[in-house]
Amino acid sequence: MRVTQSMLSSNMLRNLSNSYGKMSTLQDQINSGKKITRPSQDPVVATKGIGYRTDLSKVEQYQRNLGEVNNWLDSSDDALDHVGQAVIRLQELVTDAANDSKTSDDRKKIQVEITQLREQIQDLANTKVGDKYIFSGTNTQTPLHDGTNFADLLIATGLNKEVKMEVYDGVEINVNTTGIQLFSDIDALLGEIETSLGDGSAGTVISGYLTDISKMQNNVLEKRADIGARQNRVEMMENRLASQEIIATKRMSENEDIDYEKTITEMITQESIHTAALSVGSKIIQATLVDFIR
């Protein structure tokens, strides 16, 4: 085959630009850390990548949801703990007041403390997380107790409804504890005790409240046990999501991330090839017969 200068130079130019092209692809890969920058380089990787991204963002979102779930459960548990303590204190006071040795003056003093307890329970009924009343069911903007009365179920229809949050595909956790029944019962009981202490009732009447009080105690404990069980479930979910996140990240990375050692080695190889091509090219191109004819 007859080979001419213009063929040599155009071939050299093409080879050099191919070499630049390869280096630019490798550089893109190293800079971005990704195997591909456009779908046409590998449509399969690209479409899978879109799916994995969504998977990962989903897991991350569920983790955020879990934070909110914990917030609700912890706050509810804490508030109910205080309610439990108040009930225990109530039991002590009522047991104390039931003694017939107590004068009506003594009982008045106990009544003052009961009034305080009642106010505390009313405050606890209005426990908030952020701007939300957590014991008000789905009526989170309605305080359970407005200072004089408990909220009306006929107006605030969501008081007994569950607040649910999704923590995984199709897995919803009920995060609230409906408080209207519990708090209004305790409040009503406190009211009755308050009256009985004031109107000079006999010790047997007052001690009669003790069974009701222990029933209340049980109610509170039941609610707390329920919360505890849910906290356990959430914890399990957290662990599952954490491993899910690792798996999703790994799958995404395996799909589209480059192997740095490999790519950098390829880059260096390509660089040396390029240098060699340049130096050989410059030698071939520069000499013609012209240089040797005198």
Next chain:
Amino acid sequence: MGSTFMGLETARRGLTTQQSALYTTGHNISNANTIGYSRQRVNMEATLGYPGTGLNAPKIPGHLGTGVQAQSVQRIRDQFIDRQYRQETSKLGYWETRSNAVSQMEDILSEPSDFGLNESLDQFWSSLQILSTSPDDASTRKVVVQKGIAVAESFNYINKQLTDIQENLKNEILVSTTDINSILKQIAAINEEIQAIEPNGYMPNDLYDVRDVLLDELSNYFPVEVSYEKSGGNALAIAEGSMNITIKTDAGPINIVTGKDFASLTANTGSTTPPTPPTPITDAEGYQPFTSFTVTGSANGNVKSGEIKYDDLEANKGQILSLINSYGYGEATAETGVYPEMLKNLDELAKAFAKAFNDVHITGSDLNGNKGQDFFVNKTDENISTVITASNIKVHSKFEKDTSLLAASTSAPNGNAEPGNGSNALLLANIKSKALLGDTTTGGLSGATIQTYYQSMIGQMGVLGEQATRLAVNSATIQLTVANNRASVSSVSLDEEMTNMITFQQAYNANARMITVVDEILDKIINGMGRAGL
């Protein structure tokens, strides 16, 4: 016996012939870098021997040579390689342009990335999840509305950008057609010149070269076929003659250049239902799908008028067909072509997305317990939520002003409000993984989810791009091989020219020496003879 001065004449012929060969070498060297130049060669031929035939021819022992003459100057070219080159150029033109068009599309959709439509959808679903956990929070509501606007704007943006590129493609079709017409005109003009020169016995090599360069350019646009028509008169046997060009189509060849007559092409748009006569595509904005080329022949009828329909164009060949395939062709409503299909898919996605979202949204109730309203609406009329496309999707402005209108709750519509109920927000967030049944005309996605539908759109585009890039690289490699073969035959090798230069120079010198010898002989005869004894 020849004349006394015969040797002088022979040597003179040698001088001039070697000189013209030397000058041709010079011409070759000068044009070593001229695009399309093919090296030229002086065809030398021995002049007729002495004596000639005839009754009165002198009797000498043998036929005495009388020297050399430059019979013709010919360019070194292989027409079969040219043909091959043009075929590959047509293929390269097609795939390169297609690869380019898909690549631009990829740039706009920018997937996979952290800022494409998929990401903005993901963020929107995420914001709905957050809304489901704190539905009474004004800030999370605000975020949902803003992310919704971001999704709508992503649709708008992608649609606008794709439409802009489509407009550019249309302009490219128009510019290419103009370019094609100009090439045809130039080739016809060169044909005319060649027809004037060849009958005089000359070889217009450089005109041939220019004509071939133009033909290479033309074959980038179209697959073409050429034939030659010999000039009359005193034309040399090796003269190429004037060139006739036909476009290869599936309906047979269509003549576009015959000698000095040429056709001009016009790209048309039109419709068959209802039938409208083809009208030229204009650069006015708007989708004007290609239907046919009108071939306007020459006035004298040597080149006939006709029509090249889209279906007649040979598949996968030529830049112009590639542009047409990318831009769109056929019926405007059929939306055939790379860009029209992508735009159509995007419209279907936007429509299905808006419908699925609105359908769930209106079953919920807002922060005040009122029934939900359409969230995504038509830009032109906010009260319409049915005719939604990627270009007109938007979030109803009332949601931006009053975020409490977001229907995050599943409480009974128009009943008592439940601000802490975020179940509807969850239903909205879960549209992401919901199979949207029904075909695309009714706003479904034939069972695909929004995510998988979008994924398949990107996948499809990726496959188109991959194929186009691969075939462009392939045809570029083949074209390069053919180009190298052609260069191997036709291009100027400086080494070779230098060698030739030495050859011709030495031959010239030797001829000059011959003249000296003859001069000395003559000197002997004239000055040295008949002077015996002096």
